[in-house]
Amino acid sequence: MSGEVYRWIDADGRVHYGDKPPPGAATRQVAVPAQAPAKPSPDVKVEESVIRPYDISGSTLAELNAAAQRSGPVSKATGTRVWGVCAWRVTWNFSHAGREGKCAVDKFTITVGATIDLPRWTNRDAAPGSMKSGWDRFAAALRRHEDGHKDIGVRAANDLANRLRALPAEKTCAELDRKVVVLGDRVLSEYRLLDQAYDRSTGNGATQGATLK
Numbered sequence: 001m002s003g004e005v006y007r008w009i010d011a012d013g014r015v016h017y018g019d020k021p022p023p024g025a026a027t028r029q030v031a032v033p034a035q036a037p038a039k040p041s042p043d044v045k046v047e048e049s050v051i052r053p054y055d056i057s058g059s060t061l062a063e064l065n066a067a068a069q070r071s072g073p074v075s076k077a078t079g080t081r082v083w084g085v086c087a088w089r090v091t092w093n094f095s096h097a098g099r100e101g102k103c104a105v106d107k108f109t110i111t112v113g114a115t116i117d118l119p120r121w122t123n124r125d126a127a128p129g130s131m132k133s134g135w136d137r138f139a140a141a142l143r144r145h146e147d148g149h150k151d152i153g154v155r156a157a158n159d160l161a162n163r164l165r166a167l168p169a170e171k172t173c174a175e176l177d178r179k180v181v182v183l184g185d186r187v188l189s190e191y192r193l194l195d196q197a198y199d200r201s202t203g204n205g206a207t208q209g210a211t212l213k
Contacts, residue, residue: 088153
């Protein structure tokens with residue numbers, strides 16, 4: 001079972017996500033991605049994830065865990081080696097529309113992509129069946145956890161799409177372009193915080209079964 005993640009806004013208007021909100025903060029609980037996968041909005045395109053395997057070998061679970069500590073990817077949030085990492089990205093493009101002497105967002109497309117680092121057990125074929133079964137369960141849980149990170153990227157894209165549709169027209173297209181950049185940066189920053197909270201609340205996937213033991 002995954003831990004709880006909350007969203008709150010501080011006195012300066014900044015959005016925060018975490019599993020331990022400050023006392024007295026007005027919060028709302030956020031469903032972690034594995035519990036509620038997001039459906040992309042019509043303006044959001046989701047690309048196939050790029051899987052980057054890294055090789056490990058071992059004849060026991062202890063050896064495999066030790067190999068991952070030597071060769072696994074490094075988490076940007078903690079600076080430590082972990083079993084898997086998903087790096088999602090959100091990009092967008094849009095066209096301008098003139099309205100009564102002003103410039104507004106017309107058509108736009110938002111694209112979500114992801115690169116996922118996952119372990120590849122090179123001497124799996126030589127292992128006993130029970131060890132293979134344990135690895136397969138672990139690997140499936142790890143992939144679900146990393147897919148959850150990508151789902152956060154999809155949520156970010158959906159949120160950005162909603163805000164772009166509501167963005168008011170500006171006097172010039174240059175000013176509109178600046179507002180879109182600021183809006184995009186703010187939305188992505190918020191969801192990067194949710195990304196970190198997701199790892200903290202699940203123990204980097206441990207509460208979802210991504211432990212090898």
